Amino acid sequence: MMRKHIFRSALLAMTALLAAQTVSAQTIVKIGQVSPLTGELAGIGKDDENGVRLAIEDLNAKHVQIGAKAITFVLDSQDDAADPKTAVTVAQKLVDDGVAGVVGHANSGTSIPASKIYSDAGIPQITESATNPRLTAQGYKTTFRLVANDVRQGTVIGTYLVKNLAVTRVAIVDDRTAYGEGLADEVAKAVTAAGGTVVGREYGNDKTTNWTAVLTALKSKTPTGIMFAGGDTQAAGFAQQARRLGLKVKLIAGDEACTPDYIKLAGEAMTSDAFCTLAGAPRSQMPGADAFYKRFQARFGAPVILYSPYAYDATMALVQAMQDAGSTDPKVYLPKLAALKMEGVTGAIQFDGHGDRQNAAISVYQFRDGGWSNVSVVH
Numbered sequence: 001m002m003r004k005h006i007f008r009s010a011l012l013a014m015t016a017l018l019a020a021q022t023v024s025a026q027t028i029v030k031i032g033q034v035s036p037l038t039g040e041l042a043g044i045g046k047d048d049e050n051g052v053r054l055a056i057e058d059l060n061a062k063h064v065q066i067g068a069k070a071i072t073f074v075l076d077s078q079d080d081a082a083d084p085k086t087a088v089t090v091a092q093k094l095v096d097d098g099v100a101g102v103v104g105h106a107n108s109g110t111s112i113p114a115s116k117i118y119s120d121a122g123i124p125q126i127t128e129s130a131t132n133p134r135l136t137a138q139g140y141k142t143t144f145r146l147v148a149n150d151v152r153q154g155t156v157i158g159t160y161l162v163k164n165l166a167v168t169r170v171a172i173v174d175d176r177t178a179y180g181e182g183l184a185d186e187v188a189k190a191v192t193a194a195g196g197t198v199v200g201r202e203y204g205n206d207k208t209t210n211w212t213a214v215l216t217a218l219k220s221k222t223p224t225g226i227m228f229a230g231g232d233t234q235a236a237g238f239a240q241q242a243r244r245l246g247l248k249v250k251l252i253a254g255d256e257a258c259t260p261d262y263i264k265l266a267g268e269a270m271t272s273d274a275f276c277t278l279a280g281a282p283r284s285q286m287p288g289a290d291a292f293y294k295r296f297q298a299r300f301g302a303p304v305i306l307y308s309p310y311a312y313d314a315t316m317a318l319v320q321a322m323q324d325a326g327s328t329d330p331k332v333y334l335p336k337l338a339a340l341k342m343e344g345v346t347g348a349i350q351f352d353g354h355g356d357r358q359n360a361a362i363s364v365y366q367f368r369d370g371g372w373s374n375v376s377v378v379h
Helices: 002-025 042-061 084-097 108-121 150-164 178-193 212-219 232-244 260-269 289-300 308-325 330-338
Strands: 027-035 069-079 101-103 125-127 143-145 169-174 197-203 225-229 250-253 274-278 341-344 347-350 362-368 371-378
Touching: 027 042, 027 084, 027 308, 042 069, 042 289, 042 308, 069 084, 084 108, 101 308, 108 125, 108 143, 108 178, 125 308, 150 169, 150 178, 150 225, 150 250, 150 274, 150 362, 150 371, 169 178, 169 212, 178 197, 178 225, 197 212, 212 232, 225 232, 232 250, 232 260, 260 371, 289 308, 308 330, 308 341
Parallel strands: 027 069, 027 101, 101 125, 125 143, 169 197, 169 225, 225 250, 250 274
Antiparallel strands: 274 362, 341 347, 362 371
């Protein structure tokens, strides 16, 4: 009996030792994620964060090995509150934390200043949704983007207004962020190029809630369409106030407003004259979308809002480059990321020499039957 007890104790001790050795044999690799987790864009930011979280859970379930090492990926998530100064602070924190790569930032105004921090540290950054062309025009080899930029989005919006919606007199309003102003500038160019006329340019800021003065000024210029470049909460208030002033115009917004919350908050102001665009393909054209959307809903108890599929793919792209290089060292796997070719949830992923995704899509949506309905896709 005593011998059995001694043997059992020795067996338990050996099992515990082997388990400890297994844990210690795991190499921890941190993946950074930055988006606005507080403030008006928190819903979009949380959606992005959950896209990265789901990717990391999937990777860990596969027991990924890189360079003959068993890897455990850990999410290092930071809130930049859509504020450029905060973005620089949290970017430096991720560098100090020793992350191997970063997904984000979600906004152009935060991605642009943060990109220098990552470039100086040699850490790859893939944004799932920042669209300002300046981001990848800086020449940083560490900066990548998974969606089309504002040159393409603005061109599609301006052309669609004039050519498809027969809007020849266009007013443009933006929130004066790097995203809003940059997109508005490109829309203005495209309207003119398509043969339309920009009858007015107005702006607020990303905290503006009362657009009455702006709308009153524009009403006197008799636009037949208005383009709004800002977030979904602001777009909803803008739409309500426009309808109260009797502005019966086509109203089109950019991707930050192409959300279910815009519809919910705008309420009766939503009509079939409301449109929006997304810097990405519609769900129907994403090869892995159906499975992803279902798993995302089951895991988080909430539907996909905007760019979580792109945040998921950004994470997978970082890890695929690590596997191709046989290393989690950012400086070693960076060239493999630049040369990457892979199929993701959102489709084929390959970057051009600037770090922009090749053949990125822009989708146009119209408000129909209580939701956004895709009416056009431009590649």
